[in-house]
Amino acid sequence: MHFALISKILGLLLVVFSFTMMPPVAVAYLYRDGSEGPFLVSFSISMLLGLALWLPFFRQRAELQVRDGFLVVTLFWSVLGVIGALPMLISEAVPVGFTDAVFESVSGLTTTGATVLSGLDELPKSMLFYRQQLQWLGGMGVIVLAVAILPMLGIGGMQLYKAEIPGPMKESKLTPRIAETAKALWYVYLAITIACALAYWLAGMTLFDAICHSFSTVSTGGFSTHDASMAYWNSTPIDIIATAFMLIGGISFALHFAVWRGKTLLAYMRDPECRFFLGLMLLYMLMVGGGLLVFGIHEAPGEATRHAAFQVASFGTGTGLTSTNAAAWPGYIPLLLVFTSFIGGCAGSTAAGMKVVRAALVFRHSIRELRRLIYPNGVFALRFGKHVVNDRVLQAVWGFVGVYITLSVIFTLLFTMTGMDLTTAVSAVAASINNLGVGIGQVGGGFANITDEAKWMMTVLMLLGRLEIFTFLVLFTPLFWRQ
């Protein structure tokens, strides 16, 4: 392990992160909400800590190795999670202790969007902006993680995407490649966010709300500046825009990049994961929309379609914005929505969950097993698009899915030990490990009232989910720390 190098990188990240305290300061001055103080203090702490970690090692020239990657990525999200909590912890306008502040900050950075706050509409504008910005930064971080880093770490079969990474290909040297990739993806992410903000603005939001909600839509984060979330506007055009951009956020940004470079929308239809994703979304929408009509929640098919599409896009991509009180829909519908978040969005998107590509591979593999029972000596290759998926990738996918489901079941039990009923416990697991953020049952109205133990468990699950489980888990094996 190159600890000196890791310290240098982490320090550099903190220095860069400290500058993200500046836009909220600007917002504070602009709206004269008097809340610039906490951000300036947090800026200083983050900057000083970053310099302290960076300067002693700034001459370090060693190359980052694949194995160091696990530690850097985990430290990156956990340290920024704690540092990101500072403004809320310091500010007197936000009545939170350490547990709640870290919960909220990690929830932001992991694009989870679960909140312990209420009375959002009364918070200082700068604080609202800061929360939304955390999500946007987290979304950018996760795209780089998913597109540039995880394929090289080989997590959960993501080596499948090694060849598709934009930028130069140098297997053993992480740094230049990540930088190149990040730059390419940055433009795409920024362009889509601007388009989303413009659309919201034209549809009637204030410019402030339009920008804030574009941050939490494209990042599939789900924070809002209003307690009522998108239901605050109750506007069909706004719901349609949100639905579209949540779906866009759930598609691989490497694919968006390819579409932008190739100048043809057909690339979406040629991508097997994207096709599978859109097919799933359509299926869910039919099941939810049909249910709304059958149960008579919406009599007009148009309204049923609007809310079904919005909520399916929101749960299915793990965004967690709400257009209506879906937790109160009858019977199976809220549960179905919660379950959709376990599959989640595409690899390389801002969405979390197990990822569509893995679900698709698991599905095709099961079909193949059925075929093999009938023709025990037959040879059936597993194809995904133009790839033939090799056994090594498939085993990694299965390992990932197995650990994901096992952890979900174990934490469901642990949550029931904190006094939750089963629906609430399942909902809390989905909200955190799938970075979904929104709950049903006793947490339908937010996570302020769960126990501190439950909040910490959710915080860990948010990180686990965002770091694709294994990045985090591998640090707990003795083998990792052996020379």
Next chain:
Amino acid sequence: MHFALISKILGLLLVVFSFTMMPPVAVAYLYRDGSEGPFLVSFSISMLLGLALWLPFFRQRAELQVRDGFLVVTLFWSVLGVIGALPMLISEAVPVGFTDAVFESVSGLTTTGATVLSGLDELPKSMLFYRQQLQWLGGMGVIVLAVAILPMLGIGGMQLYKAEIPGPMKESKLTPRIAETAKALWYVYLAITIACALAYWLAGMTLFDAICHSFSTVSTGGFSTHDASMAYWNSTPIDIIATAFMLIGGISFALHFAVWRGKTLLAYMRDPECRFFLGLMLLYMLMVGGGLLVFGIHEAPGEATRHAAFQVASFGTGTGLTSTNAAAWPGYIPLLLVFTSFIGGCAGSTAAGMKVVRAALVFRHSIRELRRLIYPNGVFALRFGKHVVNDRVLQAVWGFVGVYITLSVIFTLLFTMTGMDLTTAVSAVAASINNLGVGIGQVGGGFANITDEAKWMMTVLMLLGRLEIFTFLVLFTPLFWRQ
């Protein structure tokens, strides 16, 4: 497909099955309960139907092929499920319609033990005996299925056990091998049942109850002759005997056979699946027993141990006998118990669920994936006891586990559509697909009050679970029926 041969085999099975109506007739005469009529009628119907299927083809000399096996096995359990319902449907002492009668019969034959009846203590003795006998026959059937047939069909990785089947080894010819294996296992099953019945009798049960409960204990079936199940006696010795024989029923009967032949109990400890199974049971017992003490349900550690051990053995092996009202235990405990049934007992036992060997392989595989992340070029063989598990077996296991979990989730949603809450729906799925039989939540007191749709879904799930999913599922692929 050799339809003529399949008809001959099925006919023969029905003829044999018709004779199982005779012991209840004897019981009816013995206790003068006046209920011999329904059994005699059922005997005639089963016999005539059997002869009608058998006689036209009794000169058939074709060999049964592996592929025919799927159809024979599925028909075997479904046809006997319907025919087995006749006595209850005909008898006026049992107030059930077609749905309930088939539910109860399939529940018996699949060793599920979920019941729609109440007032058991008032039923004719012959009918009580018949229900218990259904379970015992089902248990015998499933041992032969698991030990002799599934390894050859290659279901869910069970080809792992191909080499361990007692009896002569002739790959392509199913019939002589199944007969040899069945004979060996029959003696073991009978001996264990007699031991169990004697123990119950010595502990204070009437001879009738001792025999009846030995049938449903060793088969991990869970039917009882009393509404209160084993709590009827509230006897520590009886609870200990039941716990021991449920655990024995959860261990492979091929292993029992090996122990009997090798005359050393050490064979249990040398078997990797058995070790894993006993380790899991111990872990569950600590979690449940600890919970009972913490929540103050039992103040005496002895009582906590007794009930924790009993209920863990009952849920963990999917037996479903009850020593106390475990559904009313607080918090996480009933859920934990229900979840244990998804892993279930060992392959080759009478217990259902996904099987310990598969859980163990999934667990080891996940550990291996963690290792591979750290050493991407390392070669890590997956061992299970003396076997090196090849990739083909592992893929079959994963395919099985994936389909099992997916079906469980889908049916949980379907059950909530029939009006169940989530806890009840999860419980109904576990009770049926894991052949567990006992429920918590709204079905804590039995399954009489669920909708007919739910009863039919459970009936299908019982068969799916008992036939290891794929035996049944493969019949629904067009590929299976192609020439």
